[in-house]
Amino acid sequence: MPKPDSLQGSLDLLVLKILSRRPRLHGYAIMSAIADSSGDVLRAEEGSLYPALHRMEEAGWIRAEWITKDSGRRARLYELTAAGKKQLAAEESRWQAVTSAVNRVLRTV
Amino acid sequence: MSLWSRIANVLRGDRLSREIDEELESHIEAAIEQGRDPAEARRAFGSALHQREESRDIRLLPWLDSLRADTVFGWRQIKKNKVASAAAVLSLALSIGACTSAFRLIDALLLRPLPVAGSERLYVLTVQGIGPSGEFRISDSCEYPLFRRLRAAVKDQAELIAISYASRTDISYAPDQELEKVHGQYVSGWMFGSFGLRPALGRLFTERDDVTPGAHPYAVISYDYWRRRFDRDPKVIGRTFRMDKYIFEIVGVVEERFTGTETGVAVDIFAPTMMYGGVTRADWSWFRTWALLKPDASAEPVRDRLRPPFQAFQEERAKGFGGTMSKRGIDNFLNQSLQLEPAGSGRSDLQKNYRLALLALGILVALVLLIACANVANLMTAQAVARAREMALRVSIGAGRWRLVQLILIESAWLAFLAVAVGGLFAWWSAPFVVNMINPPDNPARLSLPADWRVLGFGSALAFSVTLLFGLAPALRVSSVKPVSALKGGEDPHARRRSMHALIAVQVAFCFVVTFIAGLFVATFDRLSNQHTGFSSERILTLDTLAARRQPTAYWDQVMEHLRSAPGVEAVALSGWPLLSGNGWNGFIVVNGAPPSETLSYFLNVSPGWIDAMKIRLIDGRDFRAGDSFPGVAIVNEAFARQYFGGENPIGKWFEKTEGNGSRPRCQIVGLVADARYRNMREPITPTAYVPFHGIDLSGAWQPRSAGTLIVRTSSSNPAALASLLRQEVTRARPEFLVSNVRTQTELNRSHTIRERLLAMLALFFAVVALLLAGVGLYGVLDYSVLQRRREIGIRMALGAQAADVARRVTVDMFAMVLLGAVAGVALGIGSVRYIEALLYQVKTTDVRVLALPALAILAAALLAALPAVLRAVRIDPVKMLRSE
Numbered sequence: 001m002p003k004p005d006s007l008q009g010s011l012d013l014l015v016l017k018i019l020s021r022r023p024r025l026h027g028y029a030i031m032s033a034i035a036d037s038s039g040d041v042l043r044a045e046e047g048s049l050y051p052a053l054h055r056m057e058e059a060g061w062i063r064a065e066w067i068t069k070d071s072g073r074r075a076r077l078y079e080l081t082a083a084g085k086k087q088l089a090a091e092e093s094r095w096q097a098v099t100s101a102v103n104r105v106l107r108t109v
Numbered sequence: 110m111s112l113w114s115r116i117a118n119v120l121r122g123d124r125l126s127r128e129i130d131e132e133l134e135s136h137i138e139a140a141i142e143q144g145r146d147p148a149e150a151r152r153a154f155g156s157a158l159h160q161r162e163e164s165r166d167i168r169l170l171p172w173l174d175s176l177r178a179d180t181v182f183g184w185r186q187i188k189k190n191k192v193a194s195a196a197a198v199l200s201l202a203l204s205i206g207a208c209t210s211a212f213r214l215i216d217a218l219l220l221r222p223l224p225v226a227g228s229e230r231l232y233v234l235t236v237q238g239i240g241p242s243g244e245f246r247i248s249d250s251c252e253y254p255l256f257r258r259l260r261a262a263v264k265d266q267a268e269l270i271a272i273s274y275a276s277r278t279d280i281s282y283a284p285d286q287e288l289e290k291v292h293g294q295y296v297s298g299w300m301f302g303s304f305g306l307r308p309a310l311g312r313l314f315t316e317r318d319d320v321t322p323g324a325h326p327y328a329v330i331s332y333d334y335w336r337r338r339f340d341r342d343p344k345v346i347g348r349t350f351r352m353d354k355y356i357f358e359i360v361g362v363v364e365e366r367f368t369g370t371e372t373g374v375a376v377d378i379f380a381p382t383m384m385y386g387g388v389t390r391a392d393w394s395w396f397r398t399w400a401l402l403k404p405d406a407s408a409e410p411v412r413d414r415l416r417p418p419f420q421a422f423q424e425e426r427a428k429g430f431g432g433t434m435s436k437r438g439i440d441n442f443l444n445q446s447l448q449l450e451p452a453g454s455g456r457s458d459l460q461k462n463y464r465l466a467l468l469a470l471g472i473l474v475a476l477v478l479l480i481a482c483a484n485v486a487n488l489m490t491a492q493a494v495a496r497a498r499e500m501a502l503r504v505s506i507g508a509g510r511w512r513l514v515q516l517i518l519i520e521s522a523w524l525a526f527l528a529v530a531v532g533g534l535f536a537w538w539s540a541p542f543v544v545n546m547i548n549p550p551d552n553p554a555r556l557s558l559p560a561d562w563r564v565l566g567f568g569s570a571l572a573f574s575v576t577l578l579f580g581l582a583p584a585l586r587v588s589s590v591k592p593v594s595a596l597k598g599g600e601d602p603h604a605r606r607r608s609m610h611a612l613i614a615v616q617v618a619f620c621f622v623v624t625f626i627a628g629l630f631v632a633t634f635d636r637l638s639n640q641h642t643g644f645s646s647e648r649i650l651t652l653d654t655l656a657a658r659r660q661p662t663a664y665w666d667q668v669m670e671h672l673r674s675a676p677g678v679e680a681v682a683l684s685g686w687p688l689l690s691g692n693g694w695n696g697f698i699v700v701n702g703a704p705p706s707e708t709l710s711y712f713l714n715v716s717p718g719w720i721d722a723m724k725i726r727l728i729d730g731r732d733f734r735a736g737d738s739f740p741g742v743a744i745v746n747e748a749f750a751r752q753y754f755g756g757e758n759p760i761g762k763w764f765e766k767t768e769g770n771g772s773r774p775r776c777q778i779v780g781l782v783a784d785a786r787y788r789n790m791r792e793p794i795t796p797t798a799y800v801p802f803h804g805i806d807l808s809g810a811w812q813p814r815s816a817g818t819l820i821v822r823t824s825s826s827n828p829a830a831l832a833s834l835l836r837q838e839v840t841r842a843r844p845e846f847l848v849s850n851v852r853t854q855t856e857l858n859r860s861h862t863i864r865e866r867l868l869a870m871l872a873l874f875f876a877v878v879a880l881l882l883a884g885v886g887l888y889g890v891l892d893y894s895v896l897q898r899r900r901e902i903g904i905r906m907a908l909g910a911q912a913a914d915v916a917r918r919v920t921v922d923m924f925a926m927v928l929l930g931a932v933a934g935v936a937l938g939i940g941s942v943r944y945i946e947a948l949l950y951q952v953k954t955t956d957v958r959v960l961a962l963p964a965l966a967i968l969a970a971a972l973l974a975a976l977p978a979v980l981r982a983v984r985i986d987p988v989k990m991l992r993s994e
Contacts, residue, residue, distance in 0.1 A: 026136070028135075032143070045153070046136065047154060050133065051164055054164045058168055073134070075139075076128075
């Protein structure tokens, strides 16, 4: 089981969103993109990122491909699949629903 | 993609691990390029191994992966203990193969439904009650006039079908061609339609082919016969052949799956019932009546509807019995009751004769399998001890209880799998081997033994249950290992030994049962085959001789005369059929006008010189002479004299034989001979009257005959060598005659002990296997316990224990178990005998030898098995032993 981290279950959503904007990224680039676009507030831990990537790959939301870098080392690039796009839409709307509900609760107090 | 890729990933687990590692490495490299501290970047991942395991489990099926790992590990474990594994696999294979083989036979003979539509609604009509021989019997034969009435009575609830007993007859395709043996069967015209069968060629019979006696000379042949005899020639339609007195025309070939309704006999030729000679006779019973119930009907109402017409028919028949049957005989006849017996798997003599024998053999081989399982269980337990530390280590690093059970069970499954593979080969070979041994060599039983899903299912179920049987106990034991005590090398060793000893007792008990039953079968075969027959079968050849038309008595005498001059012939005689050929002719006897006898006596037509040729002892009076006839004179045996003349000398006395048509031929007794076996080896000798071969009718004219058997005593010790010569000589003497069958008398005698021989042979084989397995098991357990107690023994010897004392200590527990097992075995054996009584002959379980022999055999095996371990124990060098600790 992945350890709970600051992202609290939203890691899948973030990874899918990043990949929908910029296809063909490797693990480190995804991690950096999450940090950059959140202004260094959100950080994906290495220990959670890769199991999550592999899980989403098995679920068929993303697919992976090996490329050889200039250094001769191979890297694994990820991109979104059609199923992944659907999943992203679903996760996004779920996230919206949850945050607006949480906001409502905060307002009523 | 998901499940499939995960299964695929299991198979390339190493590559998967490499890829995961590589991806993580490339991540770390990217991090370093971005200016992160290498050590810090690496630390961020935590344990790389943990990371890899986690990703692996996501990308493959963890349970499948562990299964794969255990399978590989189990195979290595088996390869590591080559000798022990081979012994386990071979003993299991032999017993699994034997069990599968027994199942194939039992399934083919007794369980497999006939390949016809509605076989689950198929019944056979039987008549149960006291028969003419004075014993309870279940008969399934029927008379055609009765059949007509019965069929009309249940028309709307069931279709009744008449199917004659398949018989081996001679047919010829042209007048000048040799006779050919075929299995023929007379069937109701509507049989094929009711059974939902289709023609492979031509047409099948319909109701219209079975209307007028003698008017439908058509035949349908089986697919197998079409292939064997005609090489599937489509021009077979329209071919004609002679069978009995009619010329039949082949009109069709029935589809391949159907070979008749008698399991064990493949019928070649089907003819309509109307073509059978006795179809109009109310006193000829010659076929079975099959009832195919309509889908919504049930058996009881149909049976109840059949009973009144049956009873009425019986009463009409009994009216004609007055004077030919005793009062009690008639009462018994009328008290018989009609029943319907389920017969979806067919019905045959083979079933009747071999049902019990096969079940008994099946149980014997199952016991052998259990013995083998106990062996392997003990072997696994012993191995588990050697691996206690390995298991403890596995537990300490976090292996779950279930994981250990799985590990051991998979090893067991490996053994079972290998054993089933080897055993399958054994079963594939052995089942047809056994079938070939049933019946005489010239007429082997034909059972189809397909290796289909039924056999496969049985094999798999057997492998599965065997795995659980010998693997589960050791597996559970291993899984409950306590790492602390095991790693310290402690643990109570006696617990294991106790369970191993219990298994030894079970093995010995089963082994005793198997050897005991085998002993009974061997004794039965011995008694039957050494049975006094009252005649000499040495150098006797019997030639069953036929003529297309009845031939005058002078011609028969001429053939006999001609053969006497053939080279190598010592004596020639004629008889209706050979002794012990299975044929019989019987009737009730009337002496001095008293009421007819209550039991039947046997009759046989014989020529002058027959008594001499068969070397039957003439006690008093004379042999027949030329000119003697039936009715007229008779020679009787001692049993006859005892039964009807109170043991007095019967020479010169008269008796009458009752006939079905009310006549009573009279005979004067001219000779008294010693008892000889007539029909079989088992039943007590019945009163028998030999009457002249040639008969006269009421006007005193000689009656021609169309069939008889020439009995030839040859001068060479191998009578069969003369068979073809004599065959030709018969036809040369008179071209009207043809020899249909040549058998030696020895062969005929032996045919009565085929089943007993088969049982004795197979049971003896399995008894030896059981003894061997039990011996190996004992050896293994003893050897193991000596190994385990070597420290204790070393100390005892250091303290001055004598060799005898050590030997006693090592073996006393085991011999107690052997004794316990033997006692249980005796009880089991004696208890089981009453179920197989019908297979035994003149053997008593109370006979000391019958009990002592298996007990001695087991004791000898136990002693032999104990010897190596005892030697090992007393040779332990205390100094060396104690130093090594």
